[in-house]
Amino acid sequence: MKKTALFFTPLLFLAACGEETERENLSPEDILEQALGTYENKGDIYYRQTLERREEVNGVEETEMRELRFWQFEQSDGQVMERREITEDNEPTEYYVTDTESGGVLFYREGSDTASIHEREEGPIHTRSDDIRRMMESDSAELAGVEEVNGFEAYRLTFSDEEEILDYWFEVNEFYIVREETKGSDPYVLAEVLEFDLDPDYDESLFDMDSLLGEDVEVFK
Numbered sequence: 001m002k003k004t005a006l007f008f009t010p011l012l013f014l015a016a017c018g019e020e021t022e023r024e025n026l027s028p029e030d031i032l033e034q035a036l037g038t039y040e041n042k043g044d045i046y047y048r049q050t051l052e053r054r055e056e057v058n059g060v061e062e063t064e065m066r067e068l069r070f071w072q073f074e075q076s077d078g079q080v081m082e083r084r085e086i087t088e089d090n091e092p093t094e095y096y097v098t099d100t101e102s103g104g105v106l107f108y109r110e111g112s113d114t115a116s117i118h119e120r121e122e123g124p125i126h127t128r129s130d131d132i133r134r135m136m137e138s139d140s141a142e143l144a145g146v147e148e149v150n151g152f153e154a155y156r157l158t159f160s161d162e163e164e165i166l167d168y169w170f171e172v173n174e175f176y177i178v179r180e181e182t183k184g185s186d187p188y189v190l191a192e193v194l195e196f197d198l199d200p201d202y203d204e205s206l207f208d209m210d211s212l213l214g215e216d217v218e219v220f221k
Contacts, residue, residue: 028141031155032132035175038198039129043074047196055187065089073202079103083206100207102221108213115213116220128177135159135168146172149179150194174198 051066069085082105084096092110099106099117108115135141135157144156147169154169169179178193205211213219 028143028157031170032136035170036129036132038175042198044072044200045198046071046200047193049191049193052190053187071206081207097207113216114218150192152178154178
């Protein structure tokens with residue numbers, strides 16, 4: 001057993017060195033190209049992230065904290081199932097869940113005795129791919145190195161102009177954005193991904209309205 005361990009140690013070392021060399025050779029353009037592929041090809045997804053927003057209002061700094069959990073599943077019939085859970089400043093959690101019967105979106109605020117179903121909004125939607133294409137058009141992108149973000153190793157790209165500095169951290173394997181920070185302008189914004197899965201298992205209970213609402217909640221359509 002010891003011989004096996006000694007035999008593989010140099011190989012592991014060389015593999016690690018190879019990974020480091022490959023990372024050092026990546027340019028901002030390479031990273032953004034990989035990230036664009038990730039976001040354009042993603043189907044099912046789960047992530048949990050936090051958002052901190054600080055802004056000065058009438059000379060007083062106000063801070064808003066928000067946590068979001070999001071699931072998306074593409075069905076074989078073309079229907080897209082989504083569930084959002086948003087908790088803001090320790091207020092009751094708000095739920096936005098695809099209704100399997102109508103295809104609309106159910107809105108429910110934790111602790112309320114009512115819920116409502118609305119039609120899904122149609123029309124053009126701004127996507128993360130749009131953001132990345134905008135980054136690719138910038139000539140100010142700089143690779144600031146590889147850093148750890150909430151347990152993820154990530155490339156840090158910095159974009160700057162006369163007014164603000166934008167930093168994005170791309171996880172080194174999937175090139176998924178796990179942190180973004182806006183500095184130098186008002187408001188200051190920091191978003192951090194705590195966990196993500198680009199191939200989550202479909203869970204029917206996420207869209208079980210009886211489980212979410214209970215018996216005493218009245219649903220308006």
